[in-house]
Amino acid sequence: MKIIVEAQGTLLKVSQKLDVPYREQRRTSTRGAIKGFSAKSRIRLLQLVARLRIIKKLHPTFLTLTYGKTFPDCQTAKKHLWNFIKRLRRRSPEVFSCIWRLELQDRNAPHFHLIIFNMPFIHKATIQKLWAECVSEQYWDYSAEEVRYPFTRIEAIRNHKKLCCYVSKYIAKKDDASPEGDASSCGFNNEPYLSAQKITGRLWGVINKAMLPFAKISQVVIDYDKxxxxxxxxxxxxxxxxxxxxxxxxxxxxxxxxxxxxxxxxxxxxxxxPIVSEVHESLRILPCEPCPF
DNA sequence: TTACGGTGGCGTATGATCGC
DNA sequence: GCGATCATACGCCACCGTAA
Incomplete structure (x- = not known):
């Protein structure tokens, strides 16, 4: 067995590589459909974020996209999100990247949290208009006298501490009131998902992963000895x-x-x-247009 | 010409299941 | 209860047709 020790960003990961191929040890099985935000999924998301390094020149931005009083199912909402992201990407197709997270409010309304990197400067009102155009008019906000676009929130992420704050608060948030079980063992409130019975597919994802600002990586592989x-x-x-x-x-x-x-x-x-292998890669910084943030 | 949404295929995040 | 591993559901992206 080998021990792989990996340092990247704020993550230290120590994993074991077995000498016997795992394929020979297990029997085959069929995976089920995605039903919620599992503990492992949450860990993967946290590890991904921990591997990043926040640099101001990459204009990291936190964006929340919501619906009005009426709202679609998750599949339709993802379609809206994808169209919205396509519009953003067309403004900086090479370097734009983001992490998205789908969440259901207590009323079962889907909404999205996004951490965006290398987004060109776009005024908040324009972003709100873009999102409104991507969702159909029936999902706009009709609660006031005049019809308003669905609510959006945009904020610059100025340092890694701020990013961690956002991630723990919104992206991978815990809810101690959630019931027992695998999906809730991570602390995520699955009540809306289960009652709505509409949730399908993944709850988070990455757009243009190759362009995410990963921190430098340091990996050492050594033969295991107690x-x-x-x-x-x-x-x-x-x-x-x-x-x-x-x-x-x-x-x-x-x-x-x-x-x-x-x-x-x-x-x-x-x-x-003896060291089996050793890798030290420095941080990749991508070119980006200046931004007035 | 540009911006848009739809789609097919590839890649990967996920659930299942194992050993420890 | 944890990490490791694998098959696969489904997200990501390039490409295309359409509309303005």
């Missing part, structure tokens, strides 16, 4: 004490690179363990 791995885990427990013996783990820390550095220097020297 001696060094136990000591390595003890070191990592200084960051987070919840790591279990001999298992893989992941944790979020401001400087995960110091862990891979110590591993590839001190541990290798102390325990005389």
């Amino acid at each position: 001696k060094w791995y136990r000591e390595f885990q003890d070191m990592c427990r200084q960051i987070w004490n919840g790591i279990e013996d001999d298992s893989g783990f992941h944790l979020y820390t401001s400087n995960p690179y110091s862990v891979t550095y110590i591993l590839s220097k001190r541990f290798v020297e102390k325990f005389k363990i």
Whole structure:
């Protein structure tokens, strides 16, 4: 077995690679349809965000898109979102990228949270108009005397702390009141999904992943040995004490690179363990048009 | 000419299931 | 309860026809 230690952004991921191919160990099965925001799905989303690095020149932006009093089902809403994203992308097709998250309000109305990178400057009113044009008029806001476009919220993300704040508050938010079960074990409130029985498909996704601002990556692969791995885990427990013996783990820390550095220097020297492979890639910064934010 | 939405095919995020 | 792995449901994207 090999141990893969990976540092990127604020993520430290330690995983185990088995020597025996897993294919030989398991029997085949058919996966079911997507019914909700599972704990694993949430972890994948959090890990993805942790791998990013927020740089002002990429104009990271947080955007919320909603519907009026009447609202469509999730499939139709996704169609609206996709048309909206296509319109945005046409304004900067090469570098535009985003992470989207579908959420249901208590009234079962779908709405979207987006983290956008490299979006050209567009006035809030224009964005609201774009979204209104992508949804049909029946979903506009008729609650006031005059008909209004559906509500949209746009805000610049100025640093990684702000991004984490958004992610925990909106993108991967927890709700302690949710019932037991796999889908709710992540803390997500599935009540609206289950009662609506309309939810189909994924609840988050990435547009133009290749252009996301991933932080530099540092990866070290070493053959497993109980001696060094136990000591390595003890070191990592200084960051987070919840790591279990001999298992893989992941944790979020401001400087995960110091862990891979110590591993590839001190541990290798102390325990005389050969490194199987070592990769250090620097952050890719993409060109972008200036923005008045 | 440009912007738009629809669509087919490929790639990947997901659920199922395993061992630990 | 966790991480690892795999098959596959469905998202992503290039391309196309249509409308203005």
